[in-house]
Amino acid sequence: MTSILKISNLEKTYTSGSKKLTVLEDINFSITKNETFSIVGPSGSGKTTLLGICAGLDKPDSGTVTLNGIVMNSLSEDERAALRNEHVGFVFQDFQLLATLTAIENVAIPLELRGAKNAMDRAKGLLEKVGLGNRGNHYPSQLSGGEQQRVALARAFANEPKILFADEPTGNLDAETGERVVELLFELNKELGTTLVLVTHDMELAKKTQNILTIKGGKIASLTRSTHV
Ligand code: ADP
Ligand code: MG
Numbered sequence: 001m002t003s004i005l006k007i008s009n010l011e012k013t014y015t016s017g018s019k020k021l022t023v024l025e026d027i028n029f030s031i032t033k034n035e036t037f038s039i040v041g042p043s044g045s046g047k048t049t050l051l052g053i054c055a056g057l058d059k060p061d062s063g064t065v066t067l068n069g070i071v072m073n074s075l076s077e078d079e080r081a082a083l084r085n086e087h088v089g090f091v092f093q094d095f096q097l098l099a100t101l102t103a104i105e106n107v108a109i110p111l112e113l114r115g116a117k118n119a120m121d122r123a124k125g126l127l128e129k130v131g132l133g134n135r136g137n138h139y140p141s142q143l144s145g146g147e148q149q150r151v152a153l154a155r156a157f158a159n160e161p162k163i164l165f166a167d168e169p170t171g172n173l174d175a176e177t178g179e180r181v182v183e184l185l186f187e188l189n190k191e192l193g194t195t196l197v198l199v200t201h202d203m204e205l206a207k208k209t210q211n212i213l214t215i216k217g218g219k220i221a222s223l224t225r226s227t228h229v
Contacts, residue, residue, distance in 0.1 A: 003066075004163055004195050005054060006030040010063035012049055012218075023049050024218045027063070031195060033162075036186075036209035038198040046218040047199045048167055054197065055088050055165045056080045068162055085113055089156035089164035089194070091185070093171040095148040097140040097155075103127060104136035107154045114159065126154035130184055146177035150184060157188050163195040170205070182208070 010027035013020050023046045031037050039047050052058035053065060056072050065072045068087050072080060084090075097106045104123045111119035127136050130150040140148050149169060156164055169185060170178030182205060189196045198209060206212050214221040 002033045003030040004033045004068055005197070006064075006066040007054065008064045008066075010050075010053065010060045010065070012046075012053065012058075012060050022218060024053075024060070024215075026219060027215075029213060029220070029223060031163075031197065031211070034193055034195055035211060036189070036196045036198070037211040037213065038200055038206040038209040039213045039215065040200060040203065040206045041215040041221070043201065045215050047215060050215065051165050051167050051197065051199050055090055056084050057090075085110060085159065087162045089159065089161035091149070091152050091156045091164070091166040091169045093168040095140070095145070095152045095172075097148055097151055099140050102137050102139055103132060103143065103151045106140070106151055107158055110155060110158045116159075123154070123158065126158055127151070129188065130154045144177075145173050146181060149173060149177075149181050153181065153184055153188060157192060157194070160192055161194060163197065164189065165197045165199075167199045168201070169198070170200075170202070 007027055007029055010024055011022065012024040013022045027050065039050060041047050049058065053060050056067060067083065070083060072083065075083065104120060104127060107123035107126050108119040111122055116122065124136060127133055130153055132147060132150055135143065135147065143151065166185065170181055173181060186208065196209065200206055211223065211225045213223045
């Protein structure tokens with residue numbers, strides 16, 4: 001089995017003034033290609049920090065992060081950005097769409113960044129997949145939370161990433177809307193064969209993934225793996 005993400009002896013500390021706060025300590029795990037994986041734990045346990053480091057948005061203080069065979073620690077900011085654009089998709093709790101761009105333009109950005117042909121046509125196809133084919137010219141402010149998150153899903157899958165990270169993707173949505181977003185997330189994931197890493201405090205959602213990593217106080221409390229879901 002090929003590991004797409006390998007985390008070894010990871011440690012992350014935040015310093016404010018003279019105070020040092022160790023947020024992640026002794027974190028070791030790996031994720032196999034095409035697996036679904038969730039990270040659960042109480043608020044403040046370090047989930048978002050861990051996801052940011054896994055996705056190459058942030059750097060650890062020590063330990064290594066190997067993404068698709070590339071050790072990210074030694075890369076420059078620009079190199080990490082290029083790696084992210086090529087291999088990584090990200091979905092945030094608060095959607096993080098660009099307010100000055102329309103839905104279709106938001107989805108087209110990652111495609112345009114890598115000079116893809118027909119970026120706008122492909123963005124349109126992706127919006128159709130998430131049921132928003134007729135909302136392409138609307139700005140984020142004209143869309144509901146659930147619709148904005150569906151645009152964010154379309155954007156995250158635009159470059160057909162090898163691995164997709166989602167941080168509490170339903171955290172700002174009501175239960176019913178959240179369920180629709182989760183269905184779409186798993187559907188697209190399956191269709192495109194992406195590895196999915198999900199942060200959630202919702203055990204019901206976590207149970208939809210093959211592996212559940214629980215962190216408490218910045219340390220791994222347990223990792224349960226199942227071969228079928
Ligand atoms: P979770 O996502 O599980 O709620 P976080 O990763 O956001 O947890 O935060 C873990 C801990 O790190 C918390 O105590 C939080 O206050 C702290 N923290 C997060 N980001 C920063 C930062 N930029 N500077 C200082 N402390 C931070
Ligand atoms: Mg968080």
